Amino acid sequence: MATANISIGRPGLVDERNHFGFEMRTIEMVWHREIIRFVRTRTRILSSFVQPILFLFVLGYGMTTLVGTTGGFDFKKFVFPGIVSMTVVTTAIFSAISIVWDREFGFLREMLVAPVSRGALVLGKALGGSTIATVQGTIMLVLAPLIGVHLTVMLVVEVILLEALMAFALTTFGVFVASRIQKMEGFQVVMQLVLFPMIFLSGALFPLEGLPSWLAFITRINPLTYAVDPLRHVVFAAQNMPPAAAARFATGVTIFGYLLPLWGEIVIVVAFALIFLVLAISGFGKPD
Amino acid sequence: MNSSSDDQGPANPIGKEPVEPAQDQESEASVSADTKVPAIEVNSLSKKYGEIEAVKEVTFQVSQGEVFAFLGPNGAGKSTTIRMLCTLTKPTGGSATVDGFDVQRQPTAVRRRIGLVFQEPTLDQQLTAEENLRFHAVLYRVPRQQVDERIDRVLKLVDLEARRKDLVSTFSGGMARRLEIARGMLHTPAVLFLDEPTIGLDPQTRALMWEDVLRLRTEEGVTIFLTTHYMDEAEYADRIAIIDHGSIVALDTPDELKKMVGSDTVELSTSDNKLAASNLEQLGYKVKLGEESLVVYVENGEQQVTAIIEGSQVPIRNVRVHRPDLDDVFLHFTGREIREGHAERAFPMHFRSFRR
Numbered sequence: 001m002a003t004a005n006i007s008i009g010r011p012g013l014v015d016e017r018n019h020f021g022f023e024m025r026t027i028e029m030v031w032h033r034e035i036i037r038f039v040r041t042r043t044r045i046l047s048s049f050v051q052p053i054l055f056l057f058v059l060g061y062g063m064t065t066l067v068g069t070t071g072g073f074d075f076k077k078f079v080f081p082g083i084v085s086m087t088v089v090t091t092a093i094f095s096a097i098s099i100v101w102d103r104e105f106g107f108l109r110e111m112l113v114a115p116v117s118r119g120a121l122v123l124g125k126a127l128g129g130s131t132i133a134t135v136q137g138t139i140m141l142v143l144a145p146l147i148g149v150h151l152t153v154m155l156v157v158e159v160i161l162l163e164a165l166m167a168f169a170l171t172t173f174g175v176f177v178a179s180r181i182q183k184m185e186g187f188q189v190v191m192q193l194v195l196f197p198m199i200f201l202s203g204a205l206f207p208l209e210g211l212p213s214w215l216a217f218i219t220r221i222n223p224l225t226y227a228v229d230p231l232r233h234v235v236f237a238a239q240n241m242p243p244a245a246a247a248r249f250a251t252g253v254t255i256f257g258y259l260l261p262l263w264g265e266i267v268i269v270v271a272f273a274l275i276f277l278v279l280a281i282s283g284f285g286k287p288d
Numbered sequence: 289m290n291s292s293s294d295d296q297g298p299a300n301p302i303g304k305e306p307v308e309p310a311q312d313q314e315s316e317a318s319v320s321a322d323t324k325v326p327a328i329e330v331n332s333l334s335k336k337y338g339e340i341e342a343v344k345e346v347t348f349q350v351s352q353g354e355v356f357a358f359l360g361p362n363g364a365g366k367s368t369t370i371r372m373l374c375t376l377t378k379p380t381g382g383s384a385t386v387d388g389f390d391v392q393r394q395p396t397a398v399r400r401r402i403g404l405v406f407q408e409p410t411l412d413q414q415l416t417a418e419e420n421l422r423f424h425a426v427l428y429r430v431p432r433q434q435v436d437e438r439i440d441r442v443l444k445l446v447d448l449e450a451r452r453k454d455l456v457s458t459f460s461g462g463m464a465r466r467l468e469i470a471r472g473m474l475h476t477p478a479v480l481f482l483d484e485p486t487i488g489l490d491p492q493t494r495a496l497m498w499e500d501v502l503r504l505r506t507e508e509g510v511t512i513f514l515t516t517h518y519m520d521e522a523e524y525a526d527r528i529a530i531i532d533h534g535s536i537v538a539l540d541t542p543d544e545l546k547k548m549v550g551s552d553t554v555e556l557s558t559s560d561n562k563l564a565a566s567n568l569e570q571l572g573y574k575v576k577l578g579e580e581s582l583v584v585y586v587e588n589g590e591q592q593v594t595a596i597i598e599g600s601q602v603p604i605r606n607v608r609v610h611r612p613d614l615d616d617v618f619l620h621f622t623g624r625e626i627r628e629g630h631a632e633r634a635f636p637m638h639f640r641s642f643r644r
């Protein structure tokens with residue numbers, strides 16, 4: 001195995017090669033730490049459910065009257081995939097906050113002085129945050145029967161995969177922001193300014209059609225739009241929607257009158273994830 | 289596999305007598321280490337932060353297995369030097385190697401060979417002691433099959449085995465500090481850098497920590513580079529570099545440094561220190577004028593004290609005879625006392641450990 005031919009730390013005996021196995025071990029360890037820390041902070045787990053559930057019921061009841069015709073489809077069902085997305089997105093982004101904590105408590109230095117690649121550290125962080133966010137989002141699915149959303153095994157699998165992709169994209173974005181920020185307050189501010197507009201203008205909480213064109217434009221350049229829509233698409237596909245409702249709450253994003261296919265949306269999210277992964281790695285640990 | 293029986297013994301410091309272990313035990317590693325590269329070799333190393341010259345053309349060598357102390361007041365450039373040696377800060381001049389590897393050209397190789405305990409705490413409070421160590425073991429590529437063994441060993445070294453499953457947040461400051469030192473040792477570095485390792489420790493824990501450090505040196509043959517501003521602590525080192533305003537003003541074994549100062553000192557406070565000093569100087573005494581007193585350097589203080597009092601020719605308020613310690617050494621080389629201008633001794637020590 002990869003570790004057999006080296007001795008620890010002794011001069012001249014250290015393995016200088018960049019073993020893939022070592023990098024994987026680092027990624028796994030950083031990931032593991034995120035999970036341990038998450039499990040130990042139970043209040044965080046609970047509090048991250050409060051907001052989405054609140055939104056689900058407030059919007060579910062409140063918006064029904066505003067949205068007007070729903071084609072016989074409970075608005076709560078419409079908003080449900082959006083609420084799941086919202087859970088994933090907030091958890092993902094805020095998981096990156098651990099980097100700011102690590103900086104304040106000094107642990108970041110322990111990681112940065114180590115002879116490991118920044119890529120492994122960032123990837124471990126991002127995978128840790130994504131795992132947590134995906135789990136949180138999936139736990140939200142227990143509410144589905146309550147509001148009459150029909151679940152199948154296939155649907156759950158699809159939802160988990162889409163959640164994971166969304167979570168990864170947003171954690172890398174969070175890591176990118178967090179690694180450039182020195183203070184806790186800074187992160188909070190940036191996130192309030194970026195995260196909430198992103199969620200509101202992603203179609204997660206209300207249908208996107210009928211918006212003024214400048215707002216419609218913003219929703220189209222909002223990467224979250226392309227992450228939320230596939231999730232809603234697969235959820236709706238598993239429901240028995242009356243044709244009127246399907247027409248009222250059509251999924252899919254149109255750009256210049258062209259309906260983007262599902263895989264196109266996914267490609268956009270993947271690209272977003274990769275871009276911010278690269279940016280996060282190159283910016284990680286620079287300021288000190 | 290990696291204990292003291294291999295050839296990591298200290299070579300003789302260049303141009304110096306073999307160092308005696310500052311403590312009791314005979315270093316079994318101190319035999320034969322002829323062709324060893326120096327553990328640390330520094331040539332005219334400098335660091336400027338804008339106008340501030342934090343480190344000015346510092347040159348020194350540390351042999352394998354040596355315990356080397358940087359002694360200096362706040363802002364002397366101790367941490368900056370460590371950061372450069374650990375590849376965390378780029379020098380603005382000069383060069384340095386650690387275990388034969390250039391800190392600028394081979395930073396990764398250097399990082400694999402060093403252990404570092406920062407001046408500021410860097411543990412994850414939300415993990416247990418053992419989890420912190422496991423994390424470190426992975427970062428430093430300790431082979432899987434050796435991880436448990438190493439963790440047991442370093443925890444034993446710092447006497448924290450009983451607390452291994454406890455969260456670090458439940459540790460006292462001293463325990464956390466010892467855990468950091470254990471962590472620095474975990475991957476058996478060739479050189480262990482300790483930046484003010486005893487900050488925030490009570491005297492008893494400080495003594496324990498020094499036992500740990502010296503045991504590491506004898507048992508693992510590790511070279512230790514540490515900084516401190518405690519004089520008594522520097523005594524443990526094989527050699528001391530006194531650093532002030534970014535420059536090394538003296539470098540030798542504690543005994544040699546004390547010899548340079550003179551074997552004994554007589555400290556006088558008089559009604560006119562300046563006059564007393566010049567009178568004594570005329571009589572051929574070696575005198576240093578301090579702020580509130582003057583210090584006379586003599587071979588045998590107790591016998592000479594009456595002659596000195598008479599020779600000063602001014603009314604005496606207070607006389608103190610003592611064998612030189614490193615405070616005197618510092619005063620001798622810098623013209624100041626190390627405690628001047630900073631609060632280390634005026635405030636409880638733990639105040640500093642919470643500093644960010």
Ligand SMILES: Nc1ncnc2c1ncn2[C@@H]1O[C@H](COP(=O)(O)OP(=O)(O)OP(=O)(O)O)[C@@H](O)[C@H]1O
Binds near residue numbers: 342362365407
């Ligand atoms: N990142 C930095 N930017 C600007 N100046 C710095 C920086 N780091 C250190 N300095 C300056 O360099 C000088 C030496 O600092 P250094 O931290 O090396 O001192 P030190 O000997 O470790 O002191 P202490 O005992 O307080 O830890 C100080 O004047 C300090 O202000």
Ligand SMILES: [Mg+2]
Binds near residue numbers: 366367368407483
């Ligand atoms: Mg310092």
